[in-house]
Amino acid sequence: MNIEELKQKPLWQMTGDEFLFLQQSSGQKEVQSSPLVDNSKKYVYGLKGLKTLFDCSIATANRIKASGKIDKAIIQVGRKVIIDADMALELAGRKNGGRK
Known part of the structure; x- marks a missing residue:
C-alpha cells in the first residue's frame, strides 16, 4: 500500500x-489528553443571582444574605453584589449552633 495514495483517499x-x-x-x-480542571471561580451577581443559586425567592435570598451566614463569599461595593458561588454553597451547608 502506498502511503501517499492512502493520504489522498x-x-x-x-x-x-x-x-x-x-x-x-x-x-x-x-496524544494523551489530560483532564481539564476548571480552576476559575464562578460568581453570581445580585440578589437575582443568589436566587438562582439557591433556587429560592428573592425575599429568601435577601434573608440569606442578611443572615450573615455567607458573608465570606460576598463582595459588595455600593449597590453591586458579587457572590462566589462555590464558597456560598459551602458556607450555607455548614451548621452553626442550633439543635444537636
Whole structure:
C-alpha cells in the first residue's frame, strides 16, 4: 500500500486495514489528553443571582444574605453584589449552633 495514495483517499472510502496501516505508519504518537480542571471561580451577581443559586425567592435570598451566614463569599461595593458561588454553597451547608 502506498502511503501517499492512502493520504489522498477519503476516510469514508478506506477499509479498516487501510486505516490501521495509515495510522501505524504515520509515526505519530498518541496524544494523551489530560483532564481539564476548571480552576476559575464562578460568581453570581445580585440578589437575582443568589436566587438562582439557591433556587429560592428573592425575599429568601435577601434573608440569606442578611443572615450573615455567607458573608465570606460576598463582595459588595455600593449597590453591586458579587457572590462566589462555590464558597456560598459551602458556607450555607455548614451548621452553626442550633439543635444537636
